[in-house]
Amino acid sequence: MTDPSPTMADDLPPGLGFLAGGGAATKLILARDWRDHPLGPPQTWPSAFKTALSLLLNSPESMILCWDADELFFFFNETYFPLLGPRLDWAMGTPMREVWADAWEQARPIVDDAFAGRSQRFVDLPWKLATDRGAADTWWSFSYSRVLDDLGARVGLFIFTNETTQRVLADRALTESRAELVRLNADLARQVAERTAERDRMWNASPDLMVVVAPDGRYRSVNPAWTDILGYAPGELIGIDALALVHPDDLTSAVVALAAAQSGTMPTFETRFRHRDGSYRWLQWVAAPGETEVFAIGRHVTDAKEAADQLRRTTEQLSQAQKMEAIGQLTGGVAHDFNNLLTIIRGSVELLRRPDLSPEKRDRYVEAISDTATRAAKLTGQLLAFARRQALTPELLDIGAAVAEIAEMVQTLIGASVTLHVDAPSTPCLAEVDRSQFETALVNLAINARDAMDGQGTLRIIVSPATEIPSLRGHHGISGEFLSVTVIDDGAGIAPDALPHIFEPFFTTKEVGRGTGLGLSQVIGFAKQSGGDISVASESGHGTSFTLYLPRVSEGRAAASRIEDDGPADGQGAYVLLIEDNDEVGQFATAALNELGYRSLLATNAIDALALLETDAARFDIVFSDVVMPGMNGVECATRIRESYPTLPIVLTSGYAHVLAENWQHGFELLHKPYSIEQLSRVLRGAVARSARLRGR
Missing domain, CATH: 3.30.450.20 (PAS domain)
Structure with missing residues (x-):
């Protein structure tokens, strides 16, 4: 209606x-x-x-x-x-x-x-x-x-x-x-x-319903189409109320439409009318005012409405099935992992409350809480990555060494019946990528390979330098320094008609309940966000080869990056402009900065922070800002600060920020929440040191 x-x-x-x-x-x-x-x-x-x-x-x-x-x-x-x-x-x-x-x-x-x-x-x-x-x-x-x-x-x-x-x-x-x-x-x-x-x-002669409604709201005349569509002889309808056959749910809008036509306008509307057999038919009406009466034409649209409703229901059911399959895959494991972590934290807190606890045990329980919080933060990051709402935290990574480190876990995932071979050069193969996302991508490729081999066969992972990203999916090739990570299986391969769709979200060739269709979507998302890409070569019955391309970092650049991170062990009185809208987090960050030897001034929103800088920007040595804030967000605020005060270092922090997830290369240092005191110290120390060296130049 x-x-x-x-x-x-x-x-x-x-x-x-x-x-x-x-x-x-x-x-x-x-x-x-x-x-x-x-x-x-x-x-x-x-x-x-x-x-x-x-x-x-x-x-x-x-x-x-x-x-x-x-x-x-x-x-x-x-x-x-x-x-x-x-x-x-x-x-x-x-x-x-x-x-x-x-x-x-x-x-x-x-x-x-x-x-x-x-x-x-x-x-x-x-x-x-x-x-x-x-x-x-x-x-x-x-x-x-x-x-x-x-x-x-x-x-x-x-x-x-x-x-x-x-x-x-x-x-x-x-x-x-x-x-x-x-x-x-x-x-x-x-x-x-x-x-x-x-x-x-x-x-x-019209196939559509036609009716003249008298000023008192009753049918004055109807055409023979009423018999064909609704089963009534014209004589049965003359003199009855024009709204008598309208479905109760459509009555309000029909009253409004009739009143509009009687007042001189020309409404177009849809209603259900009762058939002689008691069922209802959808009619699409246009009404026009006459001298005193209303003339209306109604077209029978029941079949079109039912077809559209059926298509909508089918689409909703398919979408819901896809969502529930993905959620079902995640919920069990996530709830299990979080409950395990909460059990450790809760138990450790209760043990810490014992008055006769020895210092050694107290330190052990505190360390357990710290380690568990770190694991919980990592699990949260993986969930955000699944939703593609995780801002990448690039770090300098030896890809060959990283593959070797995760090999044991990969072997556990693929099972003992699959033989795993890892081939990586002895010299470092460095790339600036998010470690967690890289490991997740590698695991997704390995699990797909295991399923393609039905849990039995040989899986090879090869790391090697590359001089280009080939032409992929209609895009031109890119020459440069890259690394390739190739995952090869000898499984069933991918059918040619499925090959163009494998990176689409929720596309899967697996049986219901065995896959969400999100694994390869995560892999290509990580590759693109990291400045690389992924290729696939497959033939039905002869296995599949995925090659992940990542930008390569030279040894000289890596050494310079390590030198830049060196800085004073504490804040040495450096003045921090802290921007945080959450009171509890702001109080914690202020205390943490004081413990690290920094002085700080808290602003609860971006507008106040910009006003403080406009008054006296020279007293601040660094800006430490949350990203998600009401009004102007942290990225917008940091961009304004960088335009006005280009030498003032800026560090952003967030637990979830779609702005950074869409483009992490805004040029700002990012510290993920929850962060430790040591992480806060290291990031601020490096930012202040790099800024000092730039000003010295």
């Missing part, structure tokens, strides 16, 4: 509200100079003409209204535009004989029959026309219905038209279909002739 559309009448000159909703056709009417036209200005047009024209302009079907039984002044809606071709600019209001001069002799007898009460419908009528596509042989279906005034006099003609060229040409290619079409057309022509012989109003 949709709400009624707003009227456009307020945008039109006084007296022209009946043109509302006509779109481009209304513009053509307004653009014509009617002063010398026999019909006169639109404000003076008869009410019956205005109502008929309003219906025409708002109909979704291609329609023509010829007004004045003698002159047949030609009016049309926007759907009819393509048929006019070069006539479009001048046809509105022009006599029909001039608009279709080349077809007038063919149309004149049909018009005469319609005015005589012999309305006709023509199916697949051949016509050679100059349209917007040029002169062409075309076929059309037309229906002509006369319009009578209150006294029964002829005042106009309604013409419905629909091009059937494409269907006729297709049917001609099939002899049997063409013969059937001829029979159907002949039968249809007989039916139309029988039904239209006694009708004198254009709506009697």
